[in-house]
Every structure is written in C-alpha cells, then in structure tokens.
Amino acid sequence: MLQLANAGIGAWEILAKAIGKSVAETRKMAEAGQIEGQWAASAILEGIGERFAGQMSQMENSWKGAWSTIRDIARMTIGAVTKDLFQGANRWLVKVKDRMPERFCPRVSVHRSAVLSSLSNCEKSMPKRARSRRLSFVLTTLSGMAGVIRGS
Numbered sequence: 001m002l003q004l005a006n007a008g009i010g011a012w013e014i015l016a017k018a019i020g021k022s023v024a025e026t027r028k029m030a031e032a033g034q035i036e037g038q039w040a041a042s043a044i045l046e047g048i049g050e051r052f053a054g055q056m057s058q059m060e061n062s063w064k065g066a067w068s069t070i071r072d073i074a075r076m077t078i079g080a081v082t083k084d085l086f087q088g089a090n091r092w093l094v095k096v097k098d099r100m101p102e103r104f105c106p107r108v109s110v111h112r113s114a115v116l117s118s119l120s121n122c123e124k125s126m127p128k129r130a131r132s133r134r135l136s137f138v139l140t141t142l143s144g145m146a147g148v149i150r151g152s
Contacts, residue, residue, distance in 0.1 A: 004044070014047030015040055 004011035
C-alpha cells in the first residue's frame with residue numbers, strides 16, 4: 001500500500017470506495033485483518049483500471065507519445081534490417097581472428113631473430129656515456145619487447 005501511495009496511486013481511497021467506508025475506517029479494518037488480501041488486491045486493481053482508463057491512448061496521441069512511438073518503430077526496423085548484416089560481419093570477424101595465428105605468427109617467428117640481433121647490436125655498440133636515463137628507459141622497453149617476441 002505504501003509503494004502504491006508513493007507511486008501516486010491512492011490505493012487506500014480506491015479500497016475505501018470499494019468497501020463503502022472512509023479511508024480511516026478502511027485502514028482500521030485492514031489492521032484488524034477484516035479485509036481479505038485477495039479481494040482487496042482485486043478491488044484495488046479494478047479501481048486503478050477505472051481511475052486511469054484511457055490515459056495510455058491519450059498519451060499515445062500526444063506529441064511526446066507519438067514521437068516515442070515513431071522512435072521505437074524506427075529502432076525496431078533498423079534492428080531487424082541490420083540483424084543479418086551484423087551476424088554476417090560477426091562471422092567474418094571470427095574467421096579473421098581464427099586465421100590470424102596461422103598467417104601472422106609464422107612471419108613474426110621468421111623476423112624474430114633479426115629483430116633480436118638488431119636490438120642486441122644496438123645496445124652493444126653504444127658508448128657508456130650515451131647511456132643516460134632516457135636511453136636506459138628506451139633500452140629497457142626494447143628489451144621487454146624483445147622478451148615478448150622471444151616468447152620468454
């Protein structure tokens with residue numbers, strides 16, 4: 001009842017009208033357990049139906065309601081039209097993902113030794129005084145990349 005009241009639905013008023021009593025009398029009867037729950041729920045639902053009858057169709061024919069309906073129809077149409085397209089694109093993307101290791105990894109392994117050799121030679125050929133903090137960071141980063149390529 002509190003949730004209905006918080007939602008702006010006067011459930012106590014609806015129930016009181018159905019019983020033919022005041023709201024205060026209806027509350028006392030409910031507290032005393034004199035109102036059957038199932039009957040009260042049916043009475044409240046019926047009262048809500050009477051009180052709010054026709055409001056949905058009124059809302060539907062307002063500017064906001066009509067615009068909302070048009071947007072919903074457009075979204076459903078676009079969803080239906082692009083569903084097959086998206087599924088096809090997804091299947092293609094999965095095939096690309098599945099074929100990447102066989103197409104990409106062999107090339108990496110062929111060039112891996114050349115990259116490692118170049119990094120090693122670069123590090124060895126640098127004079128000690130050129131190895132500043134910045135250069136140290138670069139070399140550490142390149143060594144890390146080499147480790148990834150190496151697979152370690």
